[in-house]
Amino acid sequence: MSDKDCAEIDLRKLFGANVRHFRKLRGFTQDQLAHELGVTIDMAGRLERGQVGASFRTISRLASIFGISEFQFFQHQPSGLPSNPRTRTLEKVHVALAKMSDEELEQAKRILEALHP
Secondary structure, eight states, X not given: OOHHHHHHHHHHHHXXXXXXXXXXXXXXXXXXXHHHHTSOHXXXXXXXXXXXXXXXXXXXXXXXXXXXXXXXXXXXXXXSOOSOHHHHXXXXXXXXXXXXXXXXXXXXXXXXXXXXX
């Protein structure tokens, strides 16, 4: 196996670990994620295990489902949930904020500013 092949497999495994991380953070089961993506549960599992690559369309769809940027799937992160409760809470807040409309986001900003001027 060439270095290029190894790098591709490592990238798929990193991507898959991050899909699992954000799925768990969001509270989705593999079945729910598969349904959202329009794929079988087997395919969702294979994506998470890094056994298959994802198309740009799938990556974009996953980012939309999780409320994150596409590049976050390719950052080195632990494959499980962070052990630090503060970090876990901040990530959950980020996911919630990403799903808000512009109006809701502005309202959340005002609330935070009032709590911590």
